[in-house]
Amino acid sequence: MKSLQGIYAVTDEVLTPKSTIVKQVEEALEAGAKVIQLRDKSSTDDELEPIAKSLQDLCDQKKATFFINDRVQLAKKIGADGVHVGFRDQTVKETREEVGEKMLIGVSCYGDIERAKQAVNDGADYVAFGAIYPSKTKPKADVVSKEIISKAKAELDVPICVIGGINRKNINEIVDFQPDLYALVSDIFESESIKKTVTELNKLISKSE
Template sequence: MGFVFPSCLYVIVDPAGVAGRTHLELARAALAAGVPLLQLRMKHADTREFIDCARAMRALCTQRGAKFLVNDRVDIAVLVDADGVHLGQDDLSPGLARHWLGKEKIIGWSTHNLAQAKAAQVAGLVDYIGVGPIFPTSTKERPDPVLGLDGLREIRAAVDLPIVAIGGITPETAREVLAAGADAVAMIGAIAHAPDPAALLKELRVLLDGPTVTKSKPL
């Protein structure tokens, strides 16, 4: 059996956008809400800072039995024994990442159009794909063209890989994104800027992992 997201809520911790909170505060809030997978993204951090953050989050996730992924930096993922990595189109290739990480680690790959999603499936090297942006987003410096729900549906119909949707998704739109074919949704800004992230995360866990969510194409 292939990779399955342990929750419909995929939490990305990005210190650049946590609105006055530390990355560890947001990570603790997510883990307290029962979130079973966290990704650490640090686009502008130096290597030493990234390593320190990754080690701290790895320890927290281990204590709570949660999966821990590192964005972009395969070398740091190896160093801290992360459960896997999430790669962008311009990062290390999935083939090299798989060589470094081995067969058991999780590899996700960001895709921004149908061609990239199909290529990810044909390559057979990744466990899931990120698809987006679904809606306009302010958390990425140079966002790709917006796919919309129709673009997500088109990709869902063409590939069998698990999909985490990202980009401009809010608590109000998350369920329709799942219904359009995503297996999980990532929300960065909506969670980081919430007055009480811990309370919102608990609400989202109930909302998204409840029995009434219907996916267009189950795994």
Template sequence: MPERLRGLYAITDTALQQGRLLVSTEAALLGGARIVQYRDKSADHARRHDEAGALRQLCHRHGALFLVNDDVALAHAVRADGVHLGQGDATLRVARAQLGAQAVIGITCHDSLALAQAAADGGADYLAFGAMFASTSKPQARTCPLPVLAEARRRFALPLVAIGGITPDNAGQVAAAGADALAVIAALWQAADIHAAAAALARTYSPAMSSTT
């Protein structure tokens, strides 16, 4: 599993991808995204189920992991590879009981090594830190200094995911501090060329990757 939790981690955004969710996500996958998280906070359960199911199929065609944000029941219903949980969501224990031992479960740790330790002790599959930089997607999010990420790398053997304000210009700093994967929203879906933006971010971990991947 750890080798699959590496590289570009695309998080969907209903507003930024409106009307082109599958097309834009496929462009990111073709550009090198290895993980996709479906994030939609709306109450339209039927649409969310349909979109999540379609994204799962798309991701698996491209050999990528497909995760669902927050919603353990939806992840189970569409047979997602796993779920990402925030600190206010379902507990890791509940998610593991419903999704099984093989599910990928990631936990938001913000800038807290104590939260990371609790998640690791509880059986999380990856630890997510951020916002690493000012984020247009979550402007109120507190930032996580790069030294905190570096300390997490020293303490934990689990894959580390970094999120928040990550662009091709600063991705190298985050990877150098110890991130195994870069979770990105705005730098992908606001790009004029999503494929090219994904390729630029993916090259952080695969420098030899062609921009025409």
């Protein structure tokens, strides 16, 4: 199975436009990002299919793991490593029935440990909690206590992902809680040097390993 730990770079329609997304993701992978998520809420599956294929190929080359956000049919069509669903989308059980046993499923659990337990019971391969900090990309998201990470690690036996407003300035505050995955959007893809940023992030989280 591919890795579900380390820096998890999540794309964004504005910060990673179609004209540059593949190059930007390649830079993140070259600097050591371990997981990539294609997140695009506005394009059609047909528009995203060639990009998704290119990103999956890149992740295969770099031995990284590739997820598509929400778009289960697209993930199935291109043979993505995984699909990430929100609890407001279809259920994990429905997703598992649709994608089969081999595809990885990640699920957003916000600040709800009971939702996370249900998701794991239904077949989720990792659970994500957040927003850990106020988020530029999801400004309306509720901020959750970092203590949820400790509780999740104690009660669940799947990788724990944290997301929401994480950057090089505050990631040290999370490292001690030892989540498995650190999902970032803005700090990686707004930076002047994606490679430099991901390299710095990896150094900052390495003390927890």
